[in-house]
Amino acid sequence: VNAIDIAARFLIALKEFESSRCRNRQHPLLPPGMNTINVGAMRAGAGLGPDGLPLIMTNPAIIPDVAVIDLDYKFLPNQTKEFIRGEFEEFVHHFCQQDLWLRENPIKVEWELGGLHFPPMDTSPEHxxxxxxxxxxxxxxxxxxxxxxxxxxxxxxxxxxxxxxxxxxxxxxxxxxxxxxxxxxxxxxxxxxxxxxxxxxxxxx
The missing domain is CATH 1.10.150 (DNA polymerase; domain 1)
Structure with missing residues (x-):
């Protein structure tokens, strides 16, 4: 099982998931399509280090068993983090259900990378x-x-x-x-x- 192959398929599915959110949801004070999911970094290789990243990333002869993807997830001001996280984790779950191996070894989702999270801010213009x-x-x-x-x-x-x-x-x-x-x-x-x-x-x- 090649983790990079799985990651590549996941990124394609993620793009469609992102597009559907941008097409179907907007905020009256923001330009359409700002609620993006940006893939900022991806590291893949063999072995899992204590920092949660692959140990070996320079040997093409080793089948990679670890892929770590970092995302910047922008959502609309009138949405809650609970809704956004639940929706995304449901998307990941359904993706995993389409693969025999991933059903038993599902993708792990971690939030607030580096402790970063900014709550939604949606102050009424009438405030x-x-x-x-x-x-x-x-x-x-x-x-x-x-x-x-x-x-x-x-x-x-x-x-x-x-x-x-x-x-x-x-x-x-x-x-x-x-x-x-x-x-x-x-x-x-x-x-x-x-x-x-x-x-x-x-x-x-």
Missing amino acids: PIAQSLMSRRAQLGGKPKISGMIAVVDGAHYAGAGVGSVICGATGDGFHGVDEYVDIASLEETTKTLAASIIDWCGVK
Whole structure:
């Protein structure tokens, strides 16, 4: 039984599973197709090391009995991790049922690789803090709009703790690059907007 052969078949099935999710489910504040499953790393070989990875990955004469696939699983803000995990594990189960060997040796699924998990964040546009930010920004002459964001943010942890959160910041470009910058005028406008919304939120007259 060649683990790489099984992994190759699994990746084909995974692509179809991902496509069906992207086609059939969307969020009103996000562009279609953002709920992806990205295969970021795959390591295969012989023997299982104490770190959960293959011991030998350089000998083509050995039939590989271990394949480890790392995925980045993006789901929609209005979905729960319990639903997503249950659905994915059901997909893996059905895949394994189609193979005589995998029925007895099913694929093992591990979540929160490296301790990473960001809860879904789906704050309503009608939330008081969102409305305050929109109103205050408009008062300052801006043209604010509410949209979703495809990124990892600390606000997700607040959302996971039941705290309504929004993302509001200055404009710029070159994100995560050597020439990353923020527009100074936008920074000033954002600072004034946040200060005014803090006054609204705290009830200060």
